[in-house]
Amino acid sequence: MASGQTLCVFTPLHNQPPASNYALLGSRNNQPTLEFDPSTAWDAVFAGVLPRNYSGGGITITLVWAAASATSGNVRWKSAFERIQDGVDNIGSDSFATAVTGSSDATNGTNGVVKYSTIAHTDGAQLDSLAVGEAFRLKITRDPTVGSNIAGNAQLIRAELKET
Amino acid sequence: MALLADETRKVINNSFQRELSNNFAPMSLTSDQLQAIVNAIDDYIDASSTAFFSQSIPVLTDKQKVRILQLVINERYKVL
Numbered sequence: 001m002a003s004g005q006t007l008c009v010f011t012p013l014h015n016q017p018p019a020s021n022y023a024l025l026g027s028r029n030n031q032p033t034l035e036f037d038p039s040t041a042w043d044a045v046f047a048g049v050l051p052r053n054y055s056g057g058g059i060t061i062t063l064v065w066a067a068a069s070a071t072s073g074n075v076r077w078k079s080a081f082e083r084i085q086d087g088v089d090n091i092g093s094d095s096f097a098t099a100v101t102g103s104s105d106a107t108n109g110t111n112g113v114v115k116y117s118t119i120a121h122t123d124g125a126q127l128d129s130l131a132v133g134e135a136f137r138l139k140i141t142r143d144p145t146v147g148s149n150i151a152g153n154a155q156l157i158r159a160e161l162k163e164t
Numbered sequence: 165m166a167l168l169a170d171e172t173r174k175v176i177n178n179s180f181q182r183e184l185s186n187n188f189a190p191m192s193l194t195s196d197q198l199q200a201i202v203n204a205i206d207d208y209i210d211a212s213s214t215a216f217f218s219q220s221i222p223v224l225t226d227k228q229k230v231r232i233l234q235l236v237i238n239e240r241y242k243v244l
Contacts (some may be wrong), residue, residue, distance in 0.1 A: 032198070033226045035185065037183055038178070039177075039181075062176075062221055068185035068188055069185050069188055069190060069191045070191050071190050071192045072192045072194065073194040075193070083207070110190075111188060111190050112188065144195075149194055149196065150194060150195065151181050151194060152182075152185040152191060153181075
């Protein structure tokens with residue numbers, strides 16, 4: 001597959017929330033959202049299988065989000081992969097790789113207007129050495145330590161994985 | 165009466181931000197700026213409390229005075 005091609009798309013309804021500090025399912029204009037708190041690092045977890053047409057490069061995650069109320073300030077996201085390898089990984093416990101932190105992205109001047117933020121994972125450790133055809137989980141976290149953190153929730157509506 | 169603990173002030177800020185989010189109410193201030201406002205209001209109440217409670221309101225307890233204050237503020241600003 002050529003770089004830049006979409007591998008997976010996740011929506012809020014795909015979330016498999018962790019036991020604590022999980023992003024809350026919400027809605028805006030009848031569109032499902034995942035609500036991320038401004039003060040505590042909340043997580044969303046998506047599960048998938050790396051498509052067979054993946055050619056072994058890095059993976060760039062695009063997060064589509066909007067501020068629930070904020071009209072200024074920044075949001076920063078983190079993402080982490082967990083490889084679920086045949087005969088190795090135990091689904092009874094988490095084994096996410098170290099999270100990769102995205103850039104600090106300014107919210108739109110109108111609340112509800114979406115912003116696309118990207119996080120690039122290089123092939124290898126940042127993908128937890130995930131290989132084609134293997135099951136995986138992806139954890140998305142809002143980083144509340146970002147400078148000029150927006151007030152109120154960040155609402156995630158899509159996550160796209162593409163080959164970098 | 166002492167100032168509220170920092171953790172309590174954060175809870176107030178979080179609660180306020182949750183209300184904003186639930187109502188999709190536009191807010192141009194950042195989370196830290198809202199925290200500074202919460203802190204300033206608590207500072208003001210603390211500095212004013214001695215004068216407020218020493219007003220010559222007979223019989224009433226401090227909690228009753230505060231309850232009346234809540235009702236007066238609500239009537240003036242219609243926010244509660």
